[in-house]
Amino acid sequence: METITEARRHIDNAKGFLKNNARKQDGLFQDSKYVKIAGHTAYTGILLALNELLREKRKKTRKSAEWYQKELSSLDKKVTSNFATAYEILHLAMGYDGTKSAELAEIGLDKAEQIIKWVEQRLEKPAVIK
Known part of the structure; x- marks a missing residue:
């Protein structure tokens, strides 16, 4: 389960960026650069784990968030929802927008941990052999 360990390491690194560099004050991060780094790092952790699970279906080409949602929807609706939330928070709100909300970041990281x-x-x- 080396991939799961690596995925968790990404989540830990993301938390470290937020705790040590983003300078949380009154529920808001002061440095959006590290929020962006943390968001991308955590989202990458999710993809590492999902790629391990879906490896037989995934070719070496990059896949879209919609592809992951479609694949997950046939396996588990709750995880599909968690993935959609994590994508919105970690990849878009944090990774691209650099949202300053510590509460939002916590929700995204929690969803990432649940998925992993x-x-x-x-x-x-x-x-199961049929």
Whole structure:
């Protein structure tokens, strides 16, 4: 489960950027540069985990968020929703916009951790042979 460990490391790094560099004050981050770095880092962690799970369906080409949502929707509706939320928060609001809301960042990171945990559980279950 080296990939899951690496995905979690990305989440830890994202939290570190926010805690050590983004300078949280009164619920807002003061340095959007590190919010952007944290958002991209956390989102990459999610993709690492999902790519491990979906590796048989994924070719070496880059996939869109819509592709991941479509693939996840056939597996688990809650994870599909978590992915949509994480994409909106981590990739767009944090990664591109550099949102200053610490509360929003916390929600995004929580969704990322839930997705990675879900992937880990799916990878641990033995395949059902038909």
